[in-house]
Amino acid sequence: MPHQRRFLSADGAVEHPLLNAEGYLDSIDRFRRAFPDLVIRSGVELGQPHLFEEAAGDLIDLSALDLVLGSLHTLDMGGGLRAEPVTLYAEHPAAEVMWAYLEEVPRMVEGSDSFAVFTHIDYAARTWPTWDLGPFDPRAFEEGFRRAMRSIAERGRALEMNTGRLWSWVPQWWAEEGGRAVTFGSDAHTPDAVARNFPEAVAMLEHYGFRAGANTWDYWVR
Ligand SMILES: [Zn+2]
Structure with a gap:
């Protein structure tokens, strides 16, 4: 090896x-x-590109890939150590973690040109402490999501429709905040999960005015 x-x-x-x-x-x-x-098609999901773009560039020529997704997996909520939301929820009030996540999205977009698509914007919602606080209510954080989406749209990036979990407010707020393009991502970590929930994602996207491109791998746009 x-x-x-x-x-x-x-x-x-x-x-x-x-x-x-x-x-x-x-x-x-x-x-x-x-x-x-x-x-x-070749591609990579680059985590925290505003911090690790240079280090990633040492490993692989990002410009040689067909698609670079940018993701935000970790936050620094003090102490200088970055951690996943699931860890931070155990140490901080959940709402503070969610706001910190959403506030870092524009900084990530401003801080890196190396990615074309922002992926799984619901990342911090996935591990929301439902056992303690009940189901995640996106409306409590609506302005933060909208601000994050605006920053992505204004820099001409696409948003991934991550079909690991479908939320109708993602394509709705994305369209309302000026988002033009989306990609599909099933977040499949096993072969059987590739393209899961795509029919449902298509229905949602069509409802908000997005349409397929000429090729299956093109962005859907509105
Ligand atoms: Zn990810």
Whole structure:
């Protein structure tokens, strides 16, 4: 196996395996040649691109990929250590975590041009402490979501319709805040979950005026 070396993250606490970028691009190239009728698109989900764009660029040439998604997985709510919302909910009032998440979205968009699509904007809602506070109510954070979406739209980025969980307010507020383009992402971590809930996502997107592009991999736009 290539790339057995490992490196420490910025906080020194976690080890990450190095990305085998060469192997990844090489396999795509081989399969494209082996199956010329199949469209194979390359891409990456880049977490916290406003902080790690340069480090990521050392691992892989982002401009050589067909699609770069940007995601926000961690926050620094004091102490200088970034943590996932699920961890922060145990340590801070839930509403503070959610607001901190939404307030970092515009900073991420302003801070990096390396990604074209903002992915899973509902990330902090997924681990909302329902056992303590009941179901997540997006309306309590509506202005924060709308501000975050506006910042994404104003910088000409697309928003991912993440179909791991469908929320009708995502395409609604995105359209109302000037969002023009969406992508589909099933957040499948297993092959059987690829394209899950796509028919339902299509119905929602069509309702808010989004339409398919010429190719299946094009953005849906309005
Ligand atoms: Zn993610």
